Amino acid sequence: MTQMQSLAYQTLAGLAPKPVRGDVPQVIKLPRPDLLAGVPLMAALSLRASTREFAATPIPIDTLGALLWAADGVNRSISGGRTAPSPYGFQEVDIYAALPNGVYRYDPPTNRLILKHAIDARNMAGYQDFVGTAPLDLVYVVRTSKLLTVPASQRDTFSAVTAGAISQNVSLFCASAGLATVVRGWINHHLLGDALSLNEDELPILAQTVGFRIAD
Numbered sequence: 001m002t003q004m005q006s007l008a009y010q011t012l013a014g015l016a017p018k019p020v021r022g023d024v025p026q027v028i029k030l031p032r033p034d035l036l037a038g039v040p041l042m043a044a045l046s047l048r049a050s051t052r053e054f055a056a057t058p059i060p061i062d063t064l065g066a067l068l069w070a071a072d073g074v075n076r077s078i079s080g081g082r083t084a085p086s087p088y089g090f091q092e093v094d095i096y097a098a099l100p101n102g103v104y105r106y107d108p109p110t111n112r113l114i115l116k117h118a119i120d121a122r123n124m125a126g127y128q129d130f131v132g133t134a135p136l137d138l139v140y141v142v143r144t145s146k147l148l149t150v151p152a153s154q155r156d157t158f159s160a161v162t163a164g165a166i167s168q169n170v171s172l173f174c175a176s177a178g179l180a181t182v183v184r185g186w187i188n189h190h191l192l193g194d195a196l197s198l199n200e201d202e203l204p205i206l207a208q209t210v211g212f213r214i215a216d
């Protein structure tokens with residue numbers, strides 16, 4: 001990001017985690033999505049846009065389940081194929097969900113969220129003011145150990161394309177479901193590594209804030 005581009009995004013500091021709110025389940029079983037819900041694809045494409053103002057309203061569990069399935073859920077049970085493509089089907093990008101009641105990793109095969117860290121890390125998921133108050137921040141994390149057979153010169157590009165496909169799935173789901181979202185590359189990789197309790201081979205590369213629009 002150039003200095004001009006970063007200046008265009010409003011910032012706010014305060015990057016310490018907050019105590020969690022509400023129950024902190026170890027595992028959250030997600031409902032299956034309604035495959036007939038939302039507006040048609042062409043209408044969703046006509047609505048897709050970045051939004052940087054969010055209501056604090058929590059995202060209902062049905063919507064969260066549908067959103068994560070759209071992002072990178074299993075859409076072919078026999079092969080385990082996902083809604084987003086990945087190089088050689090390595091599925092090297094994990095989705096972390098920073099929620100008010102903890103940081104969770106989405107596990108597509110079981111369609112569950114698994115607790116990684118019992119902190120409210122939303123405000124650590126980026127530098128912009130809405131990041132800590134919107135109900136959900138997704139962080140796309142590359143498991144670099146899954147890419148060892150890919151030539152080193154291609155690993156960054158391949159994993160960025162996978163994360164981009166996931167984020168576009170999320171953007172189109174949000175457009176279809178009437179949610180607001182913005183994909184964000186302006187993140188603190190080291191801070192997120194701690195906030196998400198990542199291993200050394202796991203690298204956060206992209207984030208995406210999701211929530212409801214503030215009513216006009």
Ligand SMILES: Cc1cc2nc3c(=O)[nH]c(=O)nc-3n(C[C@H](O)[C@H](O)[C@H](O)COP(=O)(O)O)c2cc1C
Nearest residue numbers: 009048049050051052128182183184185186187206
């Ligand atoms: C890779 C990438 C990184 C981005 N990073 C940020 C970011 O850190 N913060 C932000 O507010 N928007 C970010 N954006 C959103 C762009 O600013 C936005 O897509 C662009 O201004 C076009 O607006 P639109 O999405 O409404 O068409 C990013 C978009 C992409 C594709």
